[in-house]
Amino acid sequence: MHKTIRAFFFTGLATVFLAANVAWAQPKPQPVPSSVNLAQNAVSAILIDADTGTVLYEKNSRLKLPPASITKIMTLLLVMEAIDRGKIKLTDKVRVSEYAASMGGSQIFLEPGEEMTVEDLIKGVAVASGNDASVALAEYVAGTEEAFVAMMNEKARQLGMTDTRFANSNGLPAPDHYTSARDIAIMSRELLKYEAITKYTGLYQDYLRKDTNRPFWLVNTNRLVRFYPGCDGLKTGYTSEAKFCLSATAKRDNFRVIAVVLGEPDTKTRNAEVAKMFDYAFSQYTTKPLYQRGDVIQELPVEKGERERLPVVAARHFNLLMKRGEDAGQYQTTVELPERVLAPVKAGDVLGHVVVTKQGQEVARLDLVAPVDVGAATFGQLWQRALNRLLHLP
Incomplete structure (x- = not known):
């Protein structure tokens, strides 16, 4: 009773x-006037209120597509959970395996046997989209990337991400590696529950290995964190198959939104359409702070x-x-x-x-x-x- x-x-x-801690399935989509076409060039898109999960706009949001490096949002989520549980610490030194160092694509050029803190590896993932840093963190949390990927898929199941299957921790092309704009919004919203994450995803630039003879300059692959007021994350993605993708978040006052676009033709269009989605949310909606x-x-x-x-x-x-x-x-x-x-x-x-x-x-x-x-x-x-x-x- x-x-x-x-x-x-x-x-x-x-x-x-x-x-x-809002159940995703409950909020009802808000009607968007038919004249509003916020993501004309995207294959798939969604715009949500981060606090309640309410859908403010969507386009083909359940379409299963390759997410490229947006995959790393789930990697960061599992790392933040491990830190929150006390399983690992930001100051822990991670020894890089040969396998992690062998990753191609975007990277922070880790070398086999090199040691780097969990915090610096998080920066390497969140800012520079390092594929090698993603695998190094995955191995540190779960022992092997394979075990970590199993954790990723289990977490997706728990969150109700029914359009998703992960095959790796970094988003490099792989068979049966896919998700949807809706599912990306779900995991992005879950990651943002760890408020410290925007300390990293909101960085425009930083350095790794500052005091060594191998300093590495980090520049955020998400240029909106510099050029759109209030944008402080989350993650870009690109492969020839996925095209240009982005899950981005912006906050003004107490109102935070998440915008996801997949399959954009280029970075300029991708950023412009996400900015348009943000503008729509902030001009049409507001929030009333209630509880802490x-x-x-x-x-x-x-x-x-x-x-x-x-x-x-x-x-x-x-x-x-x-x-x-x-x-x-x-x-x-x-x-x-x-x-x-x-x-x-x-x-x-x-x-x-x-x-x-x-x-x-x-x-x-x-x-x-x-x-x-x-x-x-x-x-x-x-x-x-x-x-x-x-x-x-x-």
């Missing part, structure tokens, strides 16, 4: 704490847990997406949580969710999560609690 708490958003008033990461919604009793109560928190910030000029009071929320939870509980477990509706139609669904682990209580703890209740002790 779920306890349902209903609340309403009014202009200037926010009364319910929400989390922003870690905001506590309420506490839930924990049955048979080592602790008796558990706060439910916002996984990250959440903004209400609206058309410009729209009244926030048109939106309603329903918060659904159980009466109690049963131990054990893991940090990040989804304990409930919030549904945002407008005129009775669902526009976003947000997960509510546990902030910490709660183990099962010992027999002694359970006995002491029963005794306390019997004696009316706190």
